[in-house]
Amino acid sequence: MSKPLPEAWQSQYEVIKNLNREWVTIDDNNRYVPYIDKSMAEVPVVGVILEVSRYSSNKLLVCTPANSAVLIEKKISSYHQEEACVLLDVDSLKTVYQKDKILISVFQSKKKFENVGIWAVQSKTTSALHSANLSYKRDISILQDFFTSAILTLLIFYAVLINQYPRIYKNLYSLTRVFSFKVREDNSRIRLINEAHIMFLIQHCFLVAFLFIMLVSTTDLIQVEVPYLDFQPTTYVRYMLLWGQVSLLVLAAIWLKYIIVMLFGTLFKLRQLRVLYMLDYMRMSLIYSAFLFVLLIIIFAGIGYYNNYYFNLIIYLFILLASLRVIVLYFRLFRSASFRNIYLFSYICVAEVIPLLIGLEILVI
Structure with missing residues (x-):
């Protein structure tokens, strides 16, 4: 899926990685498998397995439709009765959970996954400060x-x-x-x-x-x-x-x-x-x-x-x-x-x- 960043966030953040192409869901054997379509999701959950070291010093933006819950490591982090977006700090997640890979998922009982979006983003202010001499750290695994x-x-x-x-x-x-x-x-x-x-x-x-x-x-x-x-x-x-x-x-x-x-x-x-x-x-x-x-x-x-x-x-x-x-x-x-x-x-x-x-x-x- 190539869902774009919501307009309300485009003025503040730029996308580092569109994670909507890396969704996983739960099949009928209670296993995580790559998400292809709604029929695969026996449990109404989609998410990504976030490699925290790769996105260090960045943010994770999770947008959900109404009546959805955001889960971190299979535990509810927040529930939203209205359409909403949640901004998570990747470094804070690593500090709290002490893991190299963290499961971030969205529970949507009606499977309105077309309204779900997950992006790794960084502040445009931070990006502008380094634009003159921009360098990228190689993804180390x-x-x-x-x-x-x-x-x-x-x-x-x-x-x-x-x-x-x-x-x-x-x-x-x-x-x-x-x-x-x-x-x-x-x-x-x-x-x-x-x-x-x-x-x-x-x-x-x-x-x-x-x-x-x-x-x-x-x-x-x-x-x-x-x-x-x-x-x-x-x-x-x-x-x-x-x-x-x-x-x-x-x-x-x-x-x-x-x-x-x-x-x-x-x-x-x-x-x-x-x-x-x-x-x-x-x-x-x-x-x-x-x-x-x-x-x-x-x-x-x-x-x-x-x-x-x-x-x-x-x-x-x-x-x-x-x-x-x-x-x-x-x-x-x-x-x-x-x-x-x-x-x-x-x-x-x-x-x-x-x-x-x-x-x-x-x-x-």
């Missing part, structure tokens, strides 16, 4: 800076690996090998631990850590409390440090999984399948994480990170892909096993199902 740096690093990593190990890259990222129920490798010729596979594993750890940090920072489904790790960094440097720390934890978890797989493979007398399982597991993990990486870039850079609904979908998609991996691995190993019994099912439970359930219990609320 620590998460955006980390996002940009991380994807550039990961893309460089991808480019180096593709050029350095082209044949292994084609083997590991083969969709036909991933989704086929047939075993295509000769078990005697597979070497899991070599230079190329370790390099792909390191890149994979950085990628998984990046995905995890971004989802923790943008969704409300994951709650993490790990000693000595701060999952709410306040500076760019701390984000990069957290990335390195989480990458090390992911690497340790994968090596632990490798040890468990080898031990239980011996215990269940599935020695021939241990290496095949780890190779297929690595293939699927690399392809799934690459797919989620592309999807995250599209959502964060394209749609915007103000709405966690789309990031929640990535988590559900990860669960779906992990479940699919369990099914594919079981049937693939089942066909290649020299005997078919409960050992194979127990092996899959130990290697895949139990770690997945533990992860969901600990991380996803």
